[in-house]
Structure formats: C-alpha cells, structure tokens
Amino acid sequence: MTLPELESALTALGEKKFRAKQIFQWLHVKRVFDFDKMTDISIQLRTVLKENFCIKGIFVEKRLESCIDNTVKYLYRLSDGNFVETVLMEYNYGYSICVSTQVGCKMGCRFCASAIAGFVRNLEPSEILMQIYETEKNSGRRVSGIVLMGIGEPLDNYDNVVRFLSLLSDKNGNNMSLRHVSLSTCGIVPRIYDLAKLKLGLTLCISLHCPDDKGRSEIMPVNRKYNIESLINACKDYIAATGRRITFEYAVIDRVKSSDSDADALADLLRGINCHVNLIPVNKVRERNYSTARSGVSDFAKRLEKRGINATVRRTLGSDIEAACGQLRRDAAQSSEKNGGAEV
Ligand code: SAH
DSSP, X not given: OOHHHHHHHHHHTTOOTHHHHHHHHHHHTSOOOOGGGOTTXXXXXXXXXXXXXXXXXXXXXXXXXXXXXXXXXXXXXXXXXXXXXXXXXXXXXXXXXXXXXXXXXXXXXXXXXXXXXXXXXXXXXXXXXXXXXXXXXXXXXOEEEEEEOSSSOGGGGHXXXXXXXXXXXXXXXXXXXXXXXXXXXXXXXXXXXXXXXXXOOOXXXXXXXXXXXXXHHHHOTHHHHSOHHHHHHHHHHHHHHHOOOEEEEEEEBTTBSOSHHHHHHHHHHHTTSSEEEEEEEOOOOXXXXXXXXXXXXXXXXXXXXXXXXXXXXXXXXXXXXXXXXXXXXHHHHHHHHHTTSSOO
C-alpha cells in the first residue's frame, strides 16, 4: 500500500491518520515485517492491524555466492510457493541489485532462460520491493543501484512496477532516487509511451539485440507485434518527454547479427538518438547453443565507436553460479514437480 492508501485504510478503521506514517516507516525504514515488533504502536492497534492486514514475506530458498567476483544469487520462495531470482552484484562504486518482476515470462526471447518455462504470474509491488529489502538484510549490504532485469518483462506488469517504483522512492519510506534505477524492456511500445508521461527519471534500457526486423522477429517474438520502427519512435518520444538518455542492450552472439555489417546497420539505426549501447556477451543457457567470443564483442564495440555510437561492454558477473536469469528457478520448479507440488 502507498502511504495515502494506508492513511485512508486506517482512518476507515477509526484510527488516527498519523499512525499510517509510523507503520510505513516500520516497514520501509526499519524493515520490520511483524506487527508485534512495532513497539510504538499500542497492543490494541497491533491486534487491529493483524486482523485487517498481512505483510507477505519472501524467503531465501537458495543462496549462491560466486568465488570469482562476490556476486550473490538468491532464489526466493514466494508465499504461494513460486520462485524468483535476485542477483546482488559488486561494482567499484557500490552494490547493485537485479530484481525479477514476474514469475516466468511470456515474451519468448530465444536466447533467454526465463522464457523456456513459460509464464506463471505477475509479481505484486511488495514482492518486487521485498527482493531488495531481504537481500539487503541477508547480505548486510546496502544497494545503491537497482536494475529491473531479472525474470519477467517489467512493462508487461506495468501497474505493479509503477507502484513498486513509487514505494521505493517515497520520501517517507525507503527514499531511493529513481536516478539509480534502470528498467529494461524487450519493447512493449504502448507502455513506453505511458512511462514517458510519468517522467520518472529512471534509465530506460531497450533490449534491441538486432538491427533489422527480420532477424529481430526470429530471436524476439515481440518484434512481430511492435517492430523496430515503432520501437525507435517510442524511444524518441521517451527521450523528448524525459530528457533522459536511453540505453540499447545488444547481445553480441557468435554467428547471430554480430558482423561488421550488423554493427554498421545498428549505427545507422541509432544515429542522432541520445543513447548509449551496452554490448552483452551472451550467458550460456543449457538448452540453447548460443555463445560469444570476447574478441567479437570488442570488435563490434570498436566498429560502433568509429561510427560515432557510444558503446560499452557489460561485465560478465557470477559466471560460476549461473547468474543468467531463469536457470535457478527452473531447476527449483522442476525438482518440486518431481516432489509432487509447489512446496519443496
Ligand atoms: N524482459 C526484460 C528484462 C529482463 S531480461 C527485457 O527483455 O529487457 C534482461 C536483459 O538480459 C535483456 O536485455 C535480455 O535480452 C538479456 N538476456 C536474456 N537472456 C540472456 C542471455 N542468455 N545472455 C545475455 N543476455 C540475456
């Protein structure tokens, strides 16, 4: 619940409005998720709270720590027995967290592990937020950056993601500036226009991965509905409305749109747009035969730079713990099927 919603819910129960702010701070500042521990609230009101509200927790099912680079990957169990993944990454400026927005994904991108097991349900705003709160608590680290790049398509769960962003940045609560948040989408065009209207200050990242419609439709089915031209037009609108630079993500996959002529086509497509290209060496997915040679990525980057397009190469983190999203959840879901239920 947002603070105004909590205020009206409490006044409807005959309670004082200021109690809402106290409870909101217990949740979002002190991170206390048990009404009985909210000690400046009377025992009587705590009973009312327990009767009328619930605080849904998420639970660490598995925690994998990389020996190479301190990346920590969490498999969280939700209150209904479903699983999502969250990854904590260390950078020289601090810690960044990658959160999931859905259980599974409908988008079906060919190279992505999240797509293989299909879609189950949207995450609630609190379930997205709790990935951050629980990870901070479990790791003892404070995150300074958040990326919505875990399992799921954030713009396919638009309302809940926008609510999550408002809870995350509420001045009375967690108070995180949305300048430290990046939202990655495969390109749900109408929602990009909606997001632009909100002028949130976050960084929008577009999973482009291919400079032409034919090739993009082969690896990203969403392109059959929203083609590259409509996507680029939405991006231009987003930049005009928000004044923010867009990041285009491009997985450089051997033998798939990674040649010099592909780099040239990408540079032509993005020329004149206030953007930055983040080149991604593809993460290995067991069922797929994609790979990336390091030299291929740096050649691609150089070619783009030569054509005036700003490009960086994404660091590969947690390669020993399958930090590529979706793999851990699928393993857990498969073993729970063998055990005959969602609860393992
Ligand atoms: N659905 C959103 C966010 C989740 S995926 C989106 O599509 O952007 C986050 C990023 O990881 C996307 O750029 C996605 O294309 C990329 N990705 C998915 N599988 C990958 C893999 N095996 N290797 C490298 N990047 C991958």
